[in-house]
Amino acid sequence: MITTDSLTKRYGPTTAVDDLTFTARPGRVTGFLGPNGSGKSTTMRMLVGLATPTAGTATILGRPYTELRNPGRHVGVLLDASAQHNGRSGREVLALGALTMGLPRTRVDEVLETVGLTAKEARRRVKGYSLGMRQRLGIAYALLGDPEVLILDEPVNGLDPQGIRWMRNLLRSHAEAGGTVLLSSHLLSEVAQAADDLLVIGNGRLLAAGAKDELLATTDIEELFFSTTANDDRSERAA
Incomplete structure (x- = not known):
């Protein structure tokens, strides 16, 4: 959870995330939806201890991320697929992660197979990877510790249609096994294909939350996006 x-x-004077309260539950894929610049990435960075909240709290499995022992065994994170070490091979990236988490090296082969990276691709340097391959490697790293919780920022970027279907099935399977998934995107059409619940954010504030089917039936989410973007535009012109 x-x-x-x-x-x-x-x-400074800018509020990136504003009094945000929500819960992402086990057994559910929670879509975290909002325009670019709405505060999604900042929220996720606070969830995993990469940014310190000005106020309020964020917990995973009942504790702050920084208080989790060996957090990679509990929380799988993908925030930026381009952040991987370009000079290492994909296998080396995963092998170092397995060593850090105290996992057997056989786990590397297991996650490579799960994400569809071949042995030949795993031997290549990350600098030669396409964006889609980097995304698959990032997902492999997130899955390495067999975590209960997945926190994924725009995970389908760079994936082809087959890869996108694979990603949806992966998230669905993780949730059906009792895991918690928080999936961010700025694309309603993509989140609607994968999510059970939706959180809609704009200007750092929670605009709507609830079960996907109910929310889509009662809320014009595209209008929420439009009004948020319009407010941003007016603020920029006023400045």
């Missing part, structure tokens, strides 16, 4: 309570992040 992932829980935030009045989570807030300010950078």
